[in-house]
Amino acid sequence: MIAEDSNYMSKEKFDELTAELDHLKTVRRREIAEQLEYARSLGDLSENAEYEEARNLQAATEDRIRSIEETLSRARIIEHTKGSTVSLGSFVTIQKQGDKEEHTYEIVGSAEANMQERKISHLSPLGSALMEKKKGDTFTFETPKGAQKYKIVNIK
Numbered sequence: 413m414i415a416e417d418s419n420y421m422s423k424e425k426f427d428e429l430t431a432e433l434d435h436l437k438t439v440r441r442r443e444i445a446e447q448l449e450y451a452r453s454l455g456d457l458s459e460n461a462e463y464e465e466a467r468n469l470q471a472a473t474e475d476r477i478r479s480i481e482e483t484l485s486r487a488r489i490i491e492h493t494k495g496s497t498v499s500l501g502s503f504v505t506i507q508k509q510g511d512k513e514e515h516t517y518e519i520v521g522s523a524e525a526n527m528q529e530r531k532i533s534h535l536s537p538l539g540s541a542l543m544e545k546k547k548g549d550t551f552t553f554e555t556p557k558g559a560q561k562y563k564i565v566n567i568k
Contacts, residue, residue: 448470507562520534
């Protein structure tokens with residue numbers, strides 16, 4: 413069963429965030445510390461634009477570190493098992509009723525959703541309508557243009 417407070421993601425996305433976190437904690441923090449040290453050496457901090465900019469950069473970096481740590485603490489790696497039903501990690505080919513054109517989407521956690529890459533969240537209207545369906549099933553989901561009916565052509 414899918415837990416609502418979990419943050420589902422692929423192993424690749426987990427590794428990408430882990431690498432970014434490591435970079436921010438080591439390289440980026442050191443770069444900002446050097447900028448702050450240089451800005452302090454310029455004298456009066458009350459009117460020091462370089463110091464203010466470095467402090468803002470430091471705050472933004474620390475916010476990003478906290479955000480990534482929170483995301484990773486709730487991360488659940490998607491381990492897709494090839495099956496006959498749609499689940500996280502599935503590649504689903506669908507066809508709108510009355511159309512010849514088929515569309516394939518990957519079902520992913522919300523952190524990875526990206527329509528340009530045809531990755532849809534399992535929590536999106538289409539993604540949630542697809543979950544647990546089988547090849548050949550028809551389903552309906554709500555869009556801004558009203559209810560749309562589709563058929564599942566294939567699941568990988």
